[in-house]
Each structure stands twice: as C-alpha cells, then as structure tokens.
Amino acid sequence: MALDVTIGQYYGTGSVIHRLDPRAKLLFVLTFIVSIFVAKDVYAFAFLALVVIASVLISRVPIRLVLKGLKPLVIIILFTSVLNIFLTRGEELLFTKEIIKDFWTVNIYKEGLINAALLALRIIILLMGTSVYFSYATTPIELTDGLERGLAPLKKIKVPVHEFAMMMTIALRFIPTLIDETIKIMNAQKARGADFSTGGLIKRAKALIPIIIPLFVSSFRRAEELATAMECRCYHGGNGRTRMNVLKMKIRDYVFIFLSLTMLAGVILINIYANGYKLL
Amino acid sequence: MSAIEVKNVNFVYGKKTPYEVHALEDINLSIKENCVTGIIGHTGSGKSTLIQMFNGLVKPDSGKVFVDGKDIWEKPKEISKIRYKVGMVMQYPEYQLFADTVWEDIAYGPKNMGLSEDEVKERVTTSAAFCGLDGEALAKSPFDLSGGQKRRVALAGIMAMKPAVLVLDEPAAGLDPRGRREILGGICKYQKESGTAVVIVSHSMEDMAKYCDELFVLSHGKLLLHGDCKEVFSEGELLRSAGLDVPEIYGVVKAIRKQGADISKYIYTVNGAVDAISRLLEGRDE
Ligand SMILES: Nc1ncnc2c1ncn2[C@@H]1O[C@H](COP(=O)(O)OP(=O)(O)OP(=O)(O)O)[C@@H](O)[C@H]1O
Ligand SMILES: [Mg+2]
Numbered sequence: 095m096a097l098d099v100t101i102g103q104y105y106g107t108g109s110v111i112h113r114l115d116p117r118a119k120l121l122f123v124l125t126f127i128v129s130i131f132v133a134k135d136v137y138a139f140a141f142l143a144l145v146v147i148a149s150v151l152i153s154r155v156p157i158r159l160v161l162k163g164l165k166p167l168v169i170i171i172l173f174t175s176v177l178n179i180f181l182t183r184g185e186e187l188l189f190t191k192e193i194i195k196d197f198w199t200v201n202i203y204k205e206g207l208i209n210a211a212l213l214a215l216r217i218i219i220l221l222m223g224t225s226v227y228f229s230y231a232t233t234p235i236e237l238t239d240g241l242e243r244g245l246a247p248l249k250k251i252k253v254p255v256h257e258f259a260m261m262m263t264i265a266l267r268f269i270p271t272l273i274d275e276t277i278k279i280m281n282a283q284k285a286r287g288a289d290f291s292t293g294g295l296i297k298r299a300k301a302l303i304p305i306i307i308p309l310f311v312s313s314f315r316r317a318e319e320l321a322t323a324m325e326c327r328c329y330h331g332g333n334g335r336t337r338m339n340v341l342k343m344k345i346r347d348y349v350f351i352f353l354s355l356t357m358l359a360g361v362i363l364i365n366i367y368a369n370g371y372k373l374l
Numbered sequence: 375m376s377a378i379e380v381k382n383v384n385f386v387y388g389k390k391t392p393y394e395v396h397a398l399e400d401i402n403l404s405i406k407e408n409c410v411t412g413i414i415g416h417t418g419s420g421k422s423t424l425i426q427m428f429n430g431l432v433k434p435d436s437g438k439v440f441v442d443g444k445d446i447w448e449k450p451k452e453i454s455k456i457r458y459k460v461g462m463v464m465q466y467p468e469y470q471l472f473a474d475t476v477w478e479d480i481a482y483g484p485k486n487m488g489l490s491e492d493e494v495k496e497r498v499t500t501s502a503a504f505c506g507l508d509g510e511a512l513a514k515s516p517f518d519l520s521g522g523q524k525r526r527v528a529l530a531g532i533m534a535m536k537p538a539v540l541v542l543d544e545p546a547a548g549l550d551p552r553g554r555r556e557i558l559g560g561i562c563k564y565q566k567e568s569g570t571a572v573v574i575v576s577h578s579m580e581d582m583a584k585y586c587d588e589l590f591v592l593s594h595g596k597l598l599l600h601g602d603c604k605e606v607f608s609e610g611e612l613l614r615s616a617g618l619d620v621p622e623i624y625g626v627v628k629a630i631r632k633q634g635a636d637i638s639k640y641i642y643t644v645n646g647a648v649d650a651i652s653r654l655l656e657g658r659d660e
Contacts, residue, residue, distance in 0.1 A: 282470035287486030
C-alpha cells in the first residue's frame with residue numbers, strides 16, 4: 095500500500111539501544127547527522143556505514159524491516175543520484191554525446207558516477223541511522239519526553255517547550271490512526287463506485303473530496319474529544335506536572351554520548367588525513 | 375445458483391512483517407440468493423475482512439471469489455463493476471458522509487454508476503423514503519443528523535445503487551434497541567420486497583436468531599459452523615468455546631426440557647418460546 099509509513103513504528107527488543115536515555119539518543123542523532131554532512135572522504139562514509147550496521151545489529155531490529163522503511167524514498171534517492179551523474183563535471187570523461195548540436199551535450203565523468211553513489215549512500219545511511227534510533231528503538235513518548243527534558247533550559251527564555259512536546263506527542267500518536275481512517279474511508283467510497291485512478295488531474299482531484307471531507311470532520315471530532323478527555327483528567331499545561339517515569343542519565347548514557355562525539359571527531363580526522371576519493 | 379461463492383480463500387495482513395496476522399484461513403462458503411445470511415464471530419475473527427472480499431475491496435492471497443458464477447478477479451480492471459453488484463455498507467458508515475446535503479450524499483453512488491438524472495432522482499427518493507428519511511431530512515446537511523439518522527443515510531446511499539447483493543457490516547452496532555429494530559427490520563423488509571440477497575455481520579446472537587435464515591460462524595479466521603439457526607444454535611458448547619453465546623431464551627428452553635417437559639429443542643426466539651410454552655401449559659390444563 096502507498097500509505098506504508100515507518101514513522102512511529104516502534105519495534106521493541108529490549109536491546110541496549112532501546113534502553114538508552116532518549117536525550118542521549120537525540121544527541122547521538124544530532125552528531126550523526128552533522129557527521130554525515132561533514133563527511134567527504136570515501137573512508138568516512140565507510141566508517142559511518144559501519145556505525146549504522148553495528149547499530150542495527152545491536153538493536154536487534156530485523157534488517158529487512160529497516161530496509162523496507164527505505165522503500166517509499168527509493169525514487170528520491172534515484173532521482174538525486176541520476177541528476178548527479180549528469181551534472182557533475184570532473185576530469186576523467188567516460189562518455190560524451192552531442193544531443194542537440196552546439197546546445198546540449200551529455201558528458202558523463204567518472205567523478206559523476208562516484209559522486210552519485212556517495213550521495214545515494216549518504217541518504218541511505220542517514221535514513222537508516224535516524225530510523226533505527228528514532229522510530230524502531232524509541233517510542234514516540236520517550237522521544238518527545240527526551241526532547242522536552244533536553245530543551246527544558248529554553249523555558250527560561252519563555253519558549254513553550256512543554257506545549258511543543260505535547261503537540262508532537264499527539265501528532266505522532268495520531269499518524270497511524272489517521273492512516274487507518276483514510277484507508278477505511280477510501281474503501282467506503284470505493285464501495286460506492288468512487289474511482290481515484292482514472293481521468294485527468296481535475297477529475298482526480300475532485301474524486302478526493304469524498305475522502306478529505308470525512309477525514310477532516312473526524313479529525314476535528316477526535317481533537318475535540320481528546321481535548322475534553324485531557325481536561326477531564328485535569329490537564330492544564332506543563333506547570334507543576336510530575337511524571338511517572340523520570341528520565342535519569344546513567345553511566346551507559348554518558349559513555350554513549352562520548353562515543354557519539356568520538357564518531358564526529360573520527361569523521362573529521364578521516365576527512366583530513368585519509369586519501370580516498372573525496373566528494374566534490 | 376448462489377449469489378456469492380468463496381473458495382479456499384486465505385488472507386494475511388502485514389505479510390512478511392513482524393505484525394503478520396492470518397486473518398482468513400481456507401474459507402469456503404456460498405451465500406444463497408433471496409435470503410438473509412448472517413455472519414457471526416468474536417471481535418477480530420475476520421468478519422469484516424471476509425465481507426470486503428465479496429466486493430473486491432480486499433484481494434485474497436489465494437483462493438477465488440465468485441459473484442454470479444464469475445471470478446471477480448479475472449479482470450482486475452473491471453472490479454468497480456462488481457462494487458455495483460455487491461453493495462457494501464461498512465462498519466460505522468456514518469463517517470463516510472461528505473456531501474452538502476443528504477440528498478447529494480445518497481446520490482453519490484448512483485451518479486458514479488452513470489445513471490440518467492431522472493433515474494438518480496427516482497432512486498434517491500425511493501431509497502430515502504424506505505429508510506425513513508423525509509423531504510425535510512433530505513435537504514439537511516448530513517453532519518446535522520443524529521448517529522442513527524446518519525447511518526440510515528449511508529444505508530440509503532447503498533440501496534439507491536440497487537445492488538444484487540447487499541452486505542452490511544454491523545448495521546446495528548451502537549444503536550439503542552429501537553434503532554436496532556428499525557434498521558434490521560427495515561433491511562429484512564427490503565430483502566423481502568426486492569428479493570436481493572442480504573448479508574448481515576453481527577455480534578448479537580439475538581438479532582441473528584430473529585432476522586437471519588442462514589448463519590456462518592467464524593472463529594480465529596476459520597469457518598466454525600454453518601447452517602440455519604436451528605443447526606447453529608444446537609451447538610451451544612462449540613459457540614461458547616468460540617467466545618460467542620446462544621440466545622438466552624435458548625438456555626431457558628433447554629432448562630425447561632431438562633425438567634422433563636416436552637418442548638422442542640429448536641427454539642431461539644422469544645416469540646417462539648412464548649408459543650411453545652403456552653402450548654405446553656394448555657396441554658397441562660386439559
Ligand atoms: N488493516 C489491517 N492491518 C493489519 N491487521 C488487520 C487490519 N485489519 C484487520 N486486521 C486484523 O485482522 C484480523 C481480522 O480483522 P477483522 O476486522 O476482519 O475482524 P472482525 O471480525 O471484523 O472484528 P470486529 O468484530 O471487531 O469488527 C484481526 O486480528 C485484526 O487485528
Ligand atoms: Mg469488523
């Protein structure tokens with residue numbers, strides 16, 4: 095189904111990665127993303143790929159599940175790579191052909207191919223790494239909890255951190271619900287002869303009305319019910335609210351943060367000293 | 375000939391993921407023409423999945439579904455034609471309403487069928503009247519109606535397509551006793567008048583006993599029992615093991631039988647029991 099989404103797909107195995115403090119994981123993902131964009135050298139990419147593979151193995155999330163999460167983005171990955179093959183200029187020309195005289199010549203350089211491969215690798219590593227730490231090994235609740243606690247100092251300058259985290263929790267929580275609902279409504283309208291796949295653009299857009307309106311109506315209804323339910327349980331914002339599970343950094347979390355920083359330093363060092371192919 | 379036939383059908387949700395659910399396992403059944411068929415089963419037994427196969431909303435992983443003797447997946451492109459033949463009212467259909475007015479909403483299906491304007495008008499008026507919606511209700515926005523009324527609008531929307539088979543997923547769920555009676559009674563009346571085949575999915579044994587001619591019982595994705603009410607309700611133990619129950623009145627009659635009274639084993643409606651018991655009492659008076 096086109097609506098396969100991996101966000102919020104927790105896969106509990108109880109591994110070390112699952113048990114880490116979400117703040118440590120947030121920090122890791124932050125350094126991980128920075129590392130990926132800092133990385134220029136082939137060896138640096140190889141190193142980051144190893145980090146991702148090791149993470150998947152340690153988290154004991156089936157690799158097939160992680161790869162399946164990439165599926166919706168295959169097109170984007172292919173598109174960026176192909177663009178790079180054609181647009182990169184380098185030194186070693188592999189192929190050239192004049193398509194329109196004096197106007198458009200296709201040149202494919204060796205550097206273009208390598209660049210395309212590295213860029214694809216960069217996106218894949220990025221997606222796999224973040225999805226393992228953020229969706230498979232961390233529940234949305236933990237994630238927003240970590241975010242709220244991690245950003246708590248910002249409350250001092252009147253940033254509504256709690257409200258922001260609560261909104262994120264609710265949004266994440268309702269993604270699967272909304273997907274389910276969309277499928278149900280689509281089926282109901284198909285049963286009445288709706289046709290979403292033929293006809294021109296306008297006809298197709300019109301065919302969506304019978305889906306979008308009920309979806310909006312039920313979202314508003316849900317929002318209202320949720321607000322009432324929260325009020326009934328005396329929710330009144332973050333002030334004075336206590337928690338059942340208070341986050342506490344343990345030694346392993348500090349070790350993990352140390353490793354994250356080491357990873358970033360490692361990537362920078364490889365960039366400087368290694369002599370592999372460098373991304374342009 | 376049977377209206378719908380299902381042969382060796384299997385279906386798995388979330389195939390090759392950790393969340394795999396074998397929702398249907400080797401189901402064989404046939405829905406008779408011109409009668410009310412009931413499908414019962416505990417929550418999650420696969421009832422909704424099964425009936426969504428009848429009109430091709432769900433494609434079986436293996437096995438075949440025949441409507442009017444034709445394999446519906448023979449030409450996948452023409453599956454929407456099957457949807458006009460097998461009308462389906464989904465679970466909680468009130469959430470599918472979208473149009474400005476009730477009239478427009480009921481007309482959505484017939485319009486999709488490409489009928490002429492007069493024909494659409496005719497069908498909307500008839501089916502709305504049948505479902506107890508008058509001219510005033512037709513001009514209202516569907517979002518201003520009560521839950522029970524919304525459900526009637528959804529039902530009228532499907533009836534207006536005049537399907538050869540009408541399938542309803544828990545049409546009476548969440549309604550009060552009067553609402554249940556009106557909806558289910560209305561559906562049965564419609565069946566008698568139009569001669570279409572009707573399939574009703576429900577949890578309620580009482581309702582099924584009252585309205586259905588034929589019953590299929592599902593349990594954990596498998597077909598557990600099949601037969602008319604008599605046959606199915608005489609398997610009390612099996613039903614209870616599947617998380618279902620026989621109508622309470624059936625237990626009462628059974629208890630009377632145990633006392634040595636000469637009362638039929640096959641009584642499962644209150645009216646039937648009243649008749650039988652009064653006959654029993656009359657016999658004693660003489
Ligand atoms: N979209 C889905 N994705 C994954 N699993 C599903 C999906 N829909 C149903 N299932 C699973 O398939 C099984 C059968 O579901 P189905 O909806 O057919 O049950 P049901 O008999 O209609 O139950 P109810 O009486 O609650 O409506 C259940 O175990 C359910 O969890
Ligand atoms: Mg159901």
